[in-house]
Amino acid sequence: MSFIDTLLQGVLLGGLYALFAAGLSLVFGIMRLVNLTHGDLIVLAAFLILLIVSTFGLDPFLAAVIAAPLMFGIGWLLQYHLLNRTLGKDILPPLLVTFGLSIVIQNGLLEGFTADSRRISAGALETASVNFGGINAGVMPLVTFASAVLVIVALNQLIYRTALGRAFRATSDDVVTASLMGIRPNSIFAIATGLAMMIVTVAALYLGTRANFDPTAGPTRLIYAFEAVIIGGLGSLWGTLAGGIILGVAQTVGAAINPEWQILAGHIAFLLVLLLRPRGLFPRAVD
């Protein structure tokens, strides 16, 4: 029974990792940009939620609803005014600019919030759990996983069912031809990053309520997000969920064997996938 329990915990943890990864996956899919700031932006969003909760005494879920449009704005501005200037054939500028930005955000947060570990209180929900035939599952992990599924369903609807989604895919295929359709690629990219930041807000809500975080917690979240994306295969959001689950299960199984091996086990799962299926488990058919 304990093995199934471990497995379940791992799958649910995978929901959190999929939330970390979905925004990264979206942004890469549309503009081939790997944003090294992604993890730090998750932490930034967590601090934003924390600030709203502590200032207005709001419920964290409500605070996230307020934070999401703010994060959209931050993402839009960041992409439109800074990151769009780095896009091009050369991969060096976007990498180095986002790398620099990552340091800027981390240290900005350190100045604003000190190096102390924080946590967003979710009240009774934190300890609530439900029992499925002898296996306990925390309500928060379940809600997290459900949110991940919901986010991915919503993103897929957006991408495959709306005019904006068509514009996303067209721009991703061919920027020049897209502009011949009247699509403004710079706006499309800014909207995409804004959307990714809304997903980041959801991820931050669960990061902040389920565990401690501090200004330097970002890079590790980026790595988890990256591993989930690569394990799942580039360009597939459901693959990203699968990648998150595999990472989560590997980590909980590793931790069950030896608590110090949790993170290592996740990395090793990632390297194994890279060794056996370099294009990930569910790569998109073309490219």
Added chain:
Amino acid sequence: MPILELTAVSKSFGALVVAENIGFSVEPGEALGVIGPNGAGKSTLFNLINGNLSVAGGTIRFDGRDVTHQLPMQRCLSGMGRTFQIPQPFERLTVYENILVAGAFGAQAKESEVADLCADILVETGMIAKANMPAGSLTLLERKRLELARALATQPKLLLLDEIAGGLTEGECRQLVATIKRVHQRGIAVIWIEHVLHALTAVVERILVLNFGRVIGIGDPETIMASSEVREIYLGMEV
């Protein structure tokens, strides 16, 4: 034994067939012209021959060996030189250094051993005045000459030329033709894709006509050019 032999070579991109059952051979020292309308698969043919694209079916033999699954680098080292239709210079290197790369790596020699040869090639291709300019500053026509010079510096047995005469003035075209003739007369086999027919026919012994990825004719230039089918598909008008 032919220097190059293609047997039933095929390739497609999705539903688009770019090479269908292509078979022909080139003898050592022969010059073969390749013509066909835009999109007929001519550059694709070169990419298959030199290994930039892998074939979906068929075999390619070069200089007595099966090179079907070899990398472009290996094919270059065994004596296949090519130019790109869209020139691909090393933009931050000088013109001379561009040639040196080809001379030192393509012909597997020390830099000092090929230094003079590379300088001579610059003279032969009329690029000597630009020797120390960064290749990124060249005009399109100069870039095309650089392509030829680089391919020559690999000291090939077979030279693949992809549309290097387009846009030349009459005088430049004559110089180019003379250069290619000299190369050819040294015993180097040449396959030349070209739209400028009078330049092509001044050099090649046979012409291959390609359309929709298929060989629709191969033979001596007069016969080929006299064929009404060729004239119709190639020029789209009865000349």
Added chain:
Amino acid sequence: MTTGFDTMTTEIEAPADWRVETRTKLSGIFAVVSLVAVVALAAAPFLVSRGVVQDLFFILTMLALAQNWNLLAGYAGLISVGQQLFVGCGAYALFGLVILAGLDPILAIPLAGLFAMIVAAPTAFFAFRLYGPYFAIGTWVIAEVGRLLFAQWKMLGGGTGTSLPREATKEMLGLSLLQDWFGMRSSAAADALAYWLALALAALTIGFVYKLLRSKQGLGLAAVRDNETAARALGVDARRLKTAIYLLTAFLTGIVGALIYLQKARISPDAAFSLTDWTAYVVFIVVIGGIGTIEGPILGVIVFFLLQNAFSSYGSWYLLALGALAIVTMLFAPRGLWGLISDRTGWELFPVRRLLKGGPHRQDDKGGPHG
């Protein structure tokens, strides 16, 4: 040749006396200046305080790291953000060899580099499966794996780390000679020795990178950087070149790591595998100074040191400003400070361009007897 075109043929005149030159007058002067500078720097332990020597040690080790990363990212196009793996591996190998095998630290340094290179081989196998930006994060993940694995090595202190035994550094090869010859106290002698090693390492790294760039392999590397497809079609083995550069920079980075931690004498996985210290700073140094040039990292490390001295008391504000400076540089002067300088002045202190001189067509060229 009997057709009508022949009359138009360009005559090939017998090309007499082609010369290929890379050196310029300026680079000749600079070579002398830098030789003098190295000698002057070598005399530093006799002329300046221990604090200054330690500062210089820091500058030189950062310079060596920066030259390595520059070779990797600026010339081989391998943008790694996982170089802390090799610093950490080199450092841990040194501690392991000294503490567990009782080896002399000085002898352990090259072995530490070797160890880093051995680690790099399987790393390359994984990381090279990732393209472009993913390569960057892939190297980072592997560096994390390294940190976590070394944290499991209980004999070297696990997660909390360990110190070099005092005796080991006190009896280091050459130390007693320094004490005898120059009458140095043992701690000052140890500092001086580490400093000289750092100086030699930085100078050799620069010399080596320069020699590599001027060699045939360097030419191939530049070709791959400019256009990989064309380079492959012309017979350049791009993959082998990149792998070789990756292994080589791992070796040198491992040696620098060993040297840094010989000086620090205390190690922990978090410090030895620090992304900020061993990769972020190094990236900023190279970007601010000018990526893809040898001059850039030299200039960058000086700027970096001055900024750190002036502003490091501001803590995270300083790092924030450094990150912002790197962003601004990348956006508005992507070739860095040295790019701005060489654009204005045309200076090249480490010229690698092969200039063709001489020959019948170039007689009237200016340039005088030295071409």
Added chain:
Amino acid sequence: MRSLIETHGLTAFYGDFQAVFGVDIRLDAGETIAVIGANGAGKSTLMRSISGVIANRPEMILHRGEPIGALAAPDVVRRGIALVPEGRKLFPSLTVEENLQVGAYGRKVDGPWTLETIYGLFPILKERRRNPATALSGGQQQMVAIGRALMSNPDILLCDELSLGLAPVIIKDIYAAFSKIRATGAAIVIVEQDIAQALKVADRVYCMMEGRITLSGRPAELDRADIHAAYFGAETHELH
């Protein structure tokens, strides 16, 4: 009467490389003009300049008398100028229908062209509307590319190398659709290597060589030999 499009001394560069040297062309309302010339003559560059893919000086291109040379492609589309690009350039991630829909993204105006009327023009596309665009044959892909450009209901349709890589019988089909497009009143610029086809459909023809206009006029006024000379340069006699 003011022309729909006029270029004045149009020059275009790719980096340092100049592809078009001082080209003057004119397109009047309801007219179809053809630009012919060999590979590398600068025809596609001309199309890319007008459609805003390549930036030029504003006054080099006038649309209804207003300078548009410096406008970006999305703004040019909004003015009712649509391009069918060389090589079709369909979006592989989109289905046939989505490719058509995305054509109206930047300019949603009422006009003769809707999904339904485009399916009326090319019935085969309706059958294949759910297929990925790349699963179609070359000719069908060209139909999608034309339909996609029409979805913005342009006053001016620019068509770059419609017959590229297509079999003659399919080229005939594609051009058959042209009379219907012209009947809606749109002015059309076609770029062609297929001279015969161009002469057949165009009201006026411009011939380009090496980035310059070498010949222009009404098809009936042009002599075959002149076209040939303008197209290939001199020395074509070796062909005969």
